[in-house]
Structure formats: C-alpha cells, structure tokens
Amino acid sequence: MKNLIKNFVIACMILVAGGAYAQTNKLISDPVELKVQELLSRMTLEEKVGQMNQYSNPYVQTGAGANSREAQSFDKMIEQGQVGSFLNVLGANETRRLQEIAIGKSRLGIPLIFGFDVVHGFKTIFPIPLGEAASFDRAAMEQSARIAAVESAANGLHWTFAPMVDISRDARWGRIMESAGEDVYLGEQAAIARVKGFQGDDLSKANTIAACAKHFAAYGAAIAGRDYAAVDMSERALREVIFPPFKAALDAGVATFMSSFNTINGVPASGNAWLLNDVLRKEWGFKGFVVSDWNSLGEMMAHGNVESHYEVGLQGIEAGVDMDMEGRIYISEVKKLLDDKKINISQIDEMVARILRVKFQLGLFDDPYQYCDVEKQNKLTMHPDHLAAARDIARKSFVLLKNEKNVLPLSEKTKKIAVIGPLANDKDAPTGNWRGVAEPNSAVSLLEGIKAAVGSKAEVLYAEGCKLVTNPSQSFFTQLNVNTSDHSGFAEAVEVAKKADVVVMALGETAYMSGECRSYADISLKGLQAELLREIRKTGKPIVLTLFNGRPMVLTDIIDQTDALLVCWLPGTESGHAIADVLFGDYNPSGKLPASFPYHVGQVPVYYEQMTSGRPYDPNPEGFSTKYRDIPNAPLYAFGKGLSYTTFEYKNLRLSKTQITKDGSLTASVLVTNTGTFDGEEVVQLYIRDVVGKGISRPVQQLKGFEKVMLRKGETREVTFNIAASDLAFWRLDNTWAPEEGDFMLMVGSASDDIRLKEKFVLKN
DSSP, X not given: OXXXXXXXXXXXXXXXXXXXXXXXXXXXXXXXXXXXXXXXHTOOHHHHHHHTEXXXXXXXXXXXXXXXXXXXXXXXXXXXXXXXXXXXXXXHHHHXXXXXXXXXXXXXXXXXXXXXXXXXXXXXXXXXXXXXXXXXXXXXXXXXXXXXXXXXXXXXXXXXOXXXXXXXXXXXXXXXXXXXXXXXXXXXXXXXXXXXXXXXXXXXXXXXXXXXXXXXXXXXXOGGGOTTOOBOOOHHHXXXXXXXXXXXXXXXXXXXXXXXXXXXXXXXXXXXXXXXXXXXXXXXXXXXXXXXXXXXTTTHHHHTSOSSHHHHHHHHHHHTOOBEESOOHHHHHHHXXXXXXXXXXXXXXXXXXXXXXXXXXTTTXXXXXTTOOHHHHHHHTTOHHHHHHHHHHHHHHOEEEEEGGGOOSOOXXXXXXXXXXTTTTOSSGGGOSSOTTOOTTOSOOHHHHHHHHHTTSSEEEEXXXXXXXXXXXXXXXXXXXXXXXXXXXXXXXXXXXXXXXXXXXXXXXXXXXXXXXXOOSOOSOXXXXXXXXXXXXXXXXXXXXXXXXXXXXXXXXXXXXXXEEEEOOSXXXXXXXXXXXXXXXXXXXXXXXXXXXXXXXXXXXXXXXXXXXXXXXXXXXXXXXXXXXXXXXXXXXXXXXXXXXXXXXXXXXXXXXXXXXXXXXXXXXXXXXXXXXXXXXXXXXXXXXXSOOTTSOOBSOEEEEEEEEEEOTTOEEEEEEEEEGGGGOEEXXXXXXXXXXXXXXXXXXXETTEEEEEEEEEXXX
C-alpha cells in the first residue's frame, strides 16, 4: 500500500509539473521531451549518475567484470537509483524481478534498460553478418534482425549492441565477421536494413528493441588487422569510407551509438569530442545516446593520453559518452569534476536526458513489464517460422566460386556421397561467434543435412579425416590448439572417398576462429586440412568443398584441389539443411562476395575500390608500375563475385540522359536475360567512376547500386537504377561534401571485376 500511495503521488506531481513546464516552455511541444525534462528536474545527482552507468550481470558469473560479492548489493543499488542499465541479464523472469525493484522500490521508479549482444540472432541463429551481407538481399537482412528482435524482446531485452557497421578491408581482423564487408554502399544498405529490422516502425511496441550502431568509429581499420590497435587515417577516408554506414544508420532512426576501443589519429574514440559531439551530434543531429564499449573509457589510461580516472571522466563527459559500460568511471569522478568546476551540471543533464529519452521511446515508462512475459518467451523463442527463415536466409548467403564441369548441383544419379572433414559433423561451428544464447552443438550439421536430403535415395558415407582443434570444448575465452600432427584419420577418409561417386568436404574455421580478439596473420586453412584435401584429391573423385569461414580466406594453394567451391560462412542454426538445399539444386546459389578473397595474405588489406596511380599496373616485367613482383595485384576472388547454376546475359545499357546538373538525376536501364537451364537470381551491380576529381584522385570504381532479380530460364527483365548528382558527392578540397562537375563512367556488371557494359555521362554545375 505504501508503494502504491508513493507512485500515485509521483504520478500527480508529473502531471502538474509537466503542465506547468509546458506553459512556460511553449516552444517544446514533444510530449516525450516534456516528460524527460520534468523527470530530470526531480533527480538527485546520485540518481543522474546512476543512469550513466551500465553493469554486466552481477547475478551470474559472465566474465572479467563479474563479482559474486557485488551481486549481493546490487538489489540495494537499484533501490537507491544507482543503476540505469544492465547487460547480459536474460530471461522474462529475471528482468521482471529487477525491473520490479526499480519501479516499485526506487524513489522515482525509473525503469532499467537491458542490453545484450544480439548480433546475428538471439536463440535462432542466422548467418554471421558478413555472410548475410553476401546475400545482397535487403529484405533478408531486415527479416533476420526482425526475428532476432522478436525473440530478444520476448526474453526481457530492450536493446541490442548491433548492427556493427564498421567497414573492414582487412581479413586478418577477426571482427570482420560482424561487418558487411569492404564496400561502403553495401555497408549502408545493410545498416539501414538491420536498424529497421530491430526497431520496426514503432520502438514502443513490445516486439521491437533499440539498435546500436557500432563501433564509432574506424574500429575495422585497425593497423595490421590487430583487434584494439590504433587507427591512423585522413579525414577524407573517414568521411568517404568509414562514416557513411553510420550516417545511414542514423538516418534510419537508430536509437543509440557505441564508441569504439581504438584511437583515431592519436585520440581515443571514447574521448573524442570532434567525433562524438562535432560530427555525430552537431553536424548529423543525433538525438539518441552514446554508450562506451566495454571499459573503453577506463582503457584510455592504457592509451596513454590521460593519467588518472579523474581525467578519463573529464574527457568522456566532454566527448559526450553518455553511458559507461563497465568502466565505472562516472561513479567516482562526476561529483569531483563538478565540485572542481571542470564540468557543469547542464552537461550531465544533457547526457542523462538522452538516456531517459530512449527509455521513454521504448515505452518502458508506460509499461515496464511488457518485455517480461514468460508465455510469450516460450512461444516465440525458436518458433518454427523463425527456423524456416533461418534456413532460407542461410542459403541466400552462400557464394558459389567454382563449379568445374557443372559438378553442382549433385545429380539424382549420384548414389554414394562421401562427407569428409573436421567440420562435416560439427554442430557448433555453424553458429559462429557472437551467437546470442544458442546452445553449444545445436546447429544442424552438414552430415545431418545431407542425410535428411537424400533419405534412402543415396548412401551417405562419413569420415572426419582429421581434427581441426585438439580441445573439443570451445568457448569465447578458449585458446584454440590447432591439430598439426595427428594424421590417424587420413587412411579412413581416403578409403571412404574411394567408395563414393562424389566427395563433399567440410573445411574452414571453427566458430571461435573469428570474432573479437580473433585476429590472425595466417588466414589460410589451419592445421592438417589442406593436406587432407590433397590426399582425397589423389583418389580422382570429384570434390565439392563447402567452406565454413568467418572471414575471407587465402585459398590459392588449394583451389586447384577442388571441382567446386561453395562459401558457406558460418550459416547458423539451420546450416546443414540450407547447404543441402544448394548442393542438390533445391535452391540456386545467388550470393556474391561482400569482401575480396586475397590471392596472398601479403596483399591485405585488399579491396576493389582502389585509388588511381600515376603508374598504373602494367604486366610488362620491364616496366615501372604499381605491382607485386611475385604475385598478381588482383585478389583470388574479387568483391561482388558469385556464380549460379545458370548464366546471365547483359545488354542494351541505356541512360535517360547523358548530362545532369548538380540538382538532377538520371536513370540507367539494362536488359538481363537468364540464358541457362535453371531459374535463378542475379545481383545486378552498378558502379561509378569519377574520371577527374578536380584536384583529388578518385577511386577506379565505386558501387552505387544493386538489384537482386529472379529470372526464370529464358526470361528477360529490365533492371533500372536512379543516379542522383548527390550520389556522386565526395569530401572535396574545401572540406565540403558535394559532387563536382566533370565526366563520369557508369558501369554495370555481375561483379567488380566482371563489368559487362559501360556508358559515359557528364555532370554540369
């Protein structure tokens, strides 16, 4: 009864004060803003600081930040308004329990916000984001995020630390698996799709969660591909390559941003006022809040730009990092900084207001328990419709890179299929790193998928061949010990291959060979896998390599040992079924590479959007040109590459006009015909080259559009693209973002290195 009376009195105060506030602040008409300001006016400093801190689940040992003794006092901290957010607290029951403390026992009843890394699925796991980007399917990317949001919200969550929109052109960097790859335009489209999927059309609905664009900024450009390393790049590169996907996420309505671990040109991103205030807030107009990455504030001392937590707190506040994830800096330093007049209370109020605003937008003040429904949790988690979607999206992500003599799809005449390799019956690798709350060993293995597909129509033989790692128990924190000496399974694998009509090999990486802190200098097949492949090749049987990978890999030394290569990435819960759909022709592969596969690791970073050179590549060994003396310049497989079981012809590229103004646009149309014997989808890609950049060299080509079209065999369809002058803009010498007049080349093709048609046009100011 006491709590009911208290809450009633508070509600009345809000109504009265809110009305008075509205009378004296008529310029403020947003009802959410009125509520934020009214609540802020009644908060103590301790309560404000409480909103600025996020803690990892203290009730369960979840990592380096967990402390069982702290767990005993956290309920009291919530009562006292000292906690604004948790990460890694899961489940409708537990989130309700903690929310009830915040609502019913704290002075102001401010709800908690619960966050979690829902990167490519909550419990129903989809392909890793890099693989999903290979689908070049905006609807598929949005759908997977939508399903992830539904499952997460049903399990008590309000907020995901995704999408990661870092552009990454270095396959050594383990977190490339979380990205959309190397291309700016594809990165923008993936960011938009995923933000829409997570947040839906109304963030207050109980089946949506707040998205978080991370890591702002340039985390994917770490020097030498080493996680957490420094970044050193020009403002032009930041503006033209790194920033656009973040800006696209913002324009799509993303609720939050996350600052990154790295320094940028010597300044830590989490203490970078130019980045977070000047660009993100003032220039772009971002109204949501910024959360640090895990202890990225506290790590500033290790970067060496500050000497104490006091200085860390000052730099974080001046930069505008609103919420400190597990750094625990603001708790001890804000009051001191205020007392010393290093900061003022209006700065704190602005930061807290941004956090409260998102909580209001999520509907947490209207119904803080709408995310805490056990019945909904049990009904929606891994719903059959979600599993069906996971299977469909997985097969859309696969990229066929080789298919000699049309060995794929496998014929119904194939009566004996050998499935060989350390990942052939692996049920854990397909779920990948950052796999939400997926159960270990819960995915459908390749072997299971093939057996289910053929039933009694063919005999499926199996041999592991070799172990990839010597420690079978893997986790996020496990140091993987790669097997480099145990050949004991080779003989069995060879005998199994000899008995088969075709061999399907499953090689690549485990779930924890990519992801955070999984950078590798050697990105070729690890352990004995290449050796096993060569032994199987000696049997003379056709070999289909299904590659499980979290990054582009160097395959130069083994590609000739295969007849077909299907890049499967780490495809999620329905892995085996999805792969079988493609192997047996129930689905025609349609994926394209979102990142180039290097010919040699020495090329890295390698990407298609190269700048022009004063001495362009010349194969003549006597000439002085930009080239390697020992390997080609080109990657083994370039961005946008991907085969189909059918073939496509491009013809009749037409431009609606050959000259546009700075406010104008043109339409490009091309006829695409399915000239093969299978129905299939083609990703039609449009690239632009700015021939002369008026004082600045411009890239040889840039993706500016793509359309994925389904064509039945023999069908022709016109594909159209609209190119506005604004699509031609870049960061000019005068530090403005705008296009410049001149000649442009418009190119349409099937891949960045497979341009079929070209036409010129002119931009006139």
